[in-house]
Amino acid sequence: MSKEVTILFGTTTGNAEDCAKKTAEKAASLGFLPRLENMAGFTPEKLKAAGLVLIVTSTWGDGEPPDDAIPFWDKMAFLTPGSLNGVGYGVLALGDSSYEQFCGFGRIFDEKMERLGATRLCDRIECDVDYSEPLEVWLERLPYILAVAVMR
Numbered sequence: 001m002s003k004e005v006t007i008l009f010g011t012t013t014g015n016a017e018d019c020a021k022k023t024a025e026k027a028a029s030l031g032f033l034p035r036l037e038n039m040a041g042f043t044p045e046k047l048k049a050a051g052l053v054l055i056v057t058s059t060w061g062d063g064e065p066p067d068d069a070i071p072f073w074d075k076m077a078f079l080t081p082g083s084l085n086g087v088g089y090g091v092l093a094l095g096d097s098s099y100e101q102f103c104g105f106g107r108i109f110d111e112k113m114e115r116l117g118a119t120r121l122c123d124r125i126e127c128d129v130d131y132s133e134p135l136e137v138w139l140e141r142l143p144y145i146l147a148v149a150v151m152r
């Protein structure tokens with residue numbers, strides 16, 4: 001299998017981008033070819049073409065996508081079930097537990113990927129305001145996620 005991994009981030013104030021960059025660095029150190037992509041400007045067609053996607057996103061509003069990710073997310077509504085068959089993915093969700101919809105967008109993105117036929121390679125990790133510890137857990141889990149992806 002290809003060693004390309006798409007790291008797709010959605011952010012407003014840069015936290016998810018920071019986590020995505022660290023994810024890309026770790027993937028590169030493991031011999032993978034990371035492609036860092038912002039949801040702003042990304043398309044569902046590119047998602048379909050990716051074999052392995054790591055989604056790193058924050059939540060805004062009341063469980064909603066970051067503003068820049070909204071056009072991409074709206075287009076995702078047109079994908080039909082099964083259209084992401086063959087895609088493996090994992091989700092690192094950022095949020096703030098003082099909000100009712102804690103990590104709400106990461107959760108609905110995760111659920112949508114599964115409904116569209118993609119294969120979840122690991123349980124979603126949710127981060128509160130201080131995301132350093134869950135980010136460490138995610139980075140420690142990365143070799144296993146990538147190994148599972150290669151074996152598929």
Ligand SMILES: Cc1cc2nc3c(=O)[nH]c(=O)nc-3n(C[C@H](O)[C@H](O)[C@H](O)COP(=O)(O)O)c2cc1C
Pocket residue numbers: 010011012013014015016017057058059060061062063064066094095096097099100101102103104129
């Ligand atoms: C106006 C506003 C609305 C937010 N809404 C939510 C929310 O509904 N759920 C949640 O878990 N976090 C929410 N957050 C917290 C952000 O997701 C969190 O600060 C995150 O780390 C921001 O990451 P970013 O810099 O990548 O955008 C909100 C923050 C602000 C300022």
